[in-house]
Amino acid sequence: MNEFMRKLLMLPPQASTLARSIDYLHYFVIITTMIGAAGVAALTLYFLIRYREGTGRDRNPPPDTRPHHARGGVSLWFELSVFGGLLALFVVWWIIGFSQFIRIAEPPPDSMTIYVVGKQWMWSFAYPHGAGSNGVLYVPAGRPVKLLMTSRDVIHSFYVPDFRLKTDVVPGRTTQLWFEVKEPGRHPVYCAEMCGPGHSEMRAEVIALADADYERMIQGLAQAQVAGPVQGLAIPFEAEPREPLSLAAMGQRVAAEAGCLRCHTVDGTPHIAPTWAGLYDAVIPLADGTQLIADAAYLTRSIMDPAAEIHRGFTNVMPSYQGILTAPQIGAIVEYIHSLRDVSRSPGEAPLPAPIQGTVPLVTPLEGTAPGEPRAAVPNSTGATP
């Protein structure tokens, strides 16, 4: 029955754990809607025919002297029952729908976190322990996964029809979406908020893998995607560490899990964000021309409100981690940065990010950019070059 309705209404496969119950509500609502509309139309047609001019059904009733009520009008009680019933039906829909929405909005506490960045016109994913991928989101089947998402530029929307889930991806904020995929499989991802000429091509894919396959896949990714030519930083995928970690080592792990290392290098190599090598207690120039010392307080503030005191020469693309990292985690990261204070920094400008391999767009990109590259050619109206 479920499959019949699903196919009739052209709904995609119910790949997430919530999809089926959402679809049941869908059937309830749509069937009622169709019956209601058809019923009104049928009743209208019936009256149009039955009371048409010349049938004689109108000739007999006396003039209607009741104020404001026509001949053949219905009693107030009947009307109130109809509207009361209709309102009750809508409220029932709302109750079911809202309780489902609450479940959609609140991830289970043991969810695995994956970071998502949407940017014109591609999706990037960062996994715990530092691995990353573009255009393909690898998730374990049978486990809840929580996506923490932000945008690098304009509003996008992360939409997986097979899961019946969608959340806008907003610059300057972190939004969230969670799901549990029932079985291994592939599911298309679309961008669902108008974001420019490449909007229709901003696609991705969720690949759900069985647990063992998943671990292998993530380990394979871990080596490749950390920022800069760093050796030996990828942390082996282990559920529990074999011995207690120092605070700095814990900070290193958190930094990898939280995706920091995708933009901050630790060996002095220039990249999207200031390198952590030699950063602690150094004098750094700020965007507004002043200078300050990058002490623990500054580093902590930068994690919570990155835009407030930006290092000169870098663009404001870092999302805030307020509410995402706990105080001990932030402290651990700061301690890790502290442990890198004697690593020498190399001078030089940060190069543009290299072209990223991933989904190839269906059409020729704007002149002057390679697939996936930011549109460096055209500065936006604020003068900033994206």
Add this chain to the structure above:
Amino acid sequence: MSDHGPQSSAPRVGIQFQDLAKQEHAAHFGMWVFLGSELLLFAGLFGLYTAYRVKYAPEFAEAVHHNELWIGTTNVVILIFSSFTVAWAVHSLRRDRRRTTLWSLAITLVCGLLFLVFKGIEYGMHFQEGVFPGHHYAYKEMPGHGAQLFFTLYYFMTGLHALHMIGGLAVIGWVTARVARGRTTSAYPVPLVLGALYWHLVDSIWIFLWPMFYLTTS
């Protein structure tokens, strides 16, 4: 509303109105509806200000502190006084004291111009420090987004208000000309009454902008 026709003070009743009283009533009603829509124009901006104030409370407070209180307060005093003079003009016209009416209107105009002059001086002071709206903001002593947003809203809202002030001056000027030529008299003072109402609106909006941008330092 009487405009063309013989230079007499006999007001003309539009064909759509049953009598002069109805026309006057309709004119008043229409003006109030219009004032309501003007209020809603600013309402969204007040909402924006509130939202950003909640988000950047300390920076906003500090930025308010930075604004020159004496200019803002002087402007409030000027405007309240000008509302008094324009009300006095209405009062005088109803008693056929044409000269008093004209003097009161002239003072109102001068007050409005003074307001704009002080506003201009204040903007100039801001520009010198590098306080510009939006992307061009360059005030070193208060870097950061909160202050930048505050001043952007400040420019936009006081700028929009100043545009309305200029419109108000045009209206008052037009009414003054009508009174001077004897076309608006106690028989049908509606143009002056409605012009004064508009002036009061412009004044009232400033009375809300004043605490938002000059008083609330904490």
Add this chain to the structure above:
Amino acid sequence: MTSYLTETTGIKSWLLTKDHKRIGLLFMIATALALILGGVFALLLRFELVNPGPDFMDGLTYNRMFTHHGIVMVFLFMVPVIPTVFGNFFLPMMLGAPDVAFPRLNLASFYVYCAGAVIVLASLWFGGVDTGWTFYTPYSTSSPTAVATAAFGVFVVGVSSILTGLNFIVTVHTLRAKNLKWMEMPLFVWAIYATAIIQVIATPVLGMSLTLVAVDHAWALGIFDPNMGGDPVLFQHLFWFYSHPAVYIMILPAMGVVSEVVCTFSHNRPSSYRAIAFSSLGIAFIGFLTWGHHMFVAGMSVLDVGIFGILSMFVAIFSAIKVFTWTITLKHGRIRFTTPMLYFFGFMFLFVFGGMTGVAVATSSLDVHWTDTYFVVAHFHFIMVGGTLTMYLAAIHYWFPKMFGRMYPERWGLVGATGVILGFIFTFTPQFLLGNAGMPRRYWTYPAEYQWLHVASTAGATILALGLVVTLGYLIWALFKGPRAERNPWDSRSYEWLAPTPPPVHNFEAPLEITRGPYDYHLPESP
């Protein structure tokens, strides 16, 4: 006997007229041009979508096409059309008045509309806009297209809307004929009145929001730019605070037309006058409280989602009250099945279905899947086209004799209406399925398995366009060659039919004395 059409001649007497009827006709021409332009954009979009890959447009052009389709249709046609054409023409007549309260302001609102329309079209000349008619930041403030021009143009058109609303509110309050009580005005007046309230309250907020976008685009204000500390979602709140009530601006006047058409052609008074009058006010009021349902996935709190969702359920009940009342009005009536009634029948199915899909999207969890997909596109087109456009066409036919003194050809009317209604159904029903399948809106290329639905939709659009072209054709013919109409060919009891056909310049030969109600079908026609 001269009428408002022939009393004065020459282009100046039309372009500088203060006669509300002539102004209504000026608006009729302007809005019809807007409908044609918006329709051409729509057809181009539909033809591009016949194949999954690019056909004759690139991505940027496609984005500009749907943006301008939306801007032109919403702001230059849907929002103004019924109030400025039929509200202007008939509001004073229905009140027994010789004109609106402020005739010169009325003419001014026409020219302000024209100025705004010219500015919007100028933005096309400067490269168009590709943000969607919703202008979401920060894309709208950084898009390298003519955003500032288009946003400013919409602002100017909004001023025209406010002036019209203001004029109508004052007219209803102050120009009713001597014995005409509020509860004896034709129901179309209540609809226009409720619409005017929304116009005056909501439009300034849109004007301000779009001005912010225009200034931001031109001079980098950064109010909604996260790089400068701004919050892009705040724009959405401001935008939808107007744009949700705006949809009621678009549907309420059409509902007013339904009331008139149903009562006249079933020769019966409404089964509950109060229900219709007060539900119009109810829609206007609650309509201001539901804007957040456009933002369920935009990052609002769960509590907000719940509140906006439940409030949205209430607004639907008012529409249900009207539908119910209209249906019962047919009972024991003496019904003539004319072209306006065929449009009414189409309305009853399309509006009810579209409206209930509105309740469906307000059911928060379902909207997570449906929002920003073709499901929503289908939903609002069912209401806008299936609701407002059908009743706009019904209004043209219903009041054609009064306005022009001629009758339209009834058989052609039924043909045109059938084409419009069937064409519409075939255009937009596949889009519900596309939305269910997961096709996002504003997509220029799409997965190949959706193609058959797009082909069906385009076929429907072609039929719809043909129906409209046929309608336009015979209406223009009827203007010059249609048989002369008598004063009250439909035997209606509404007050505008007491005037001569076509009416003289000041509507009635002598000041109207109201001695009966507008739906007193149990009494003979002459007062």
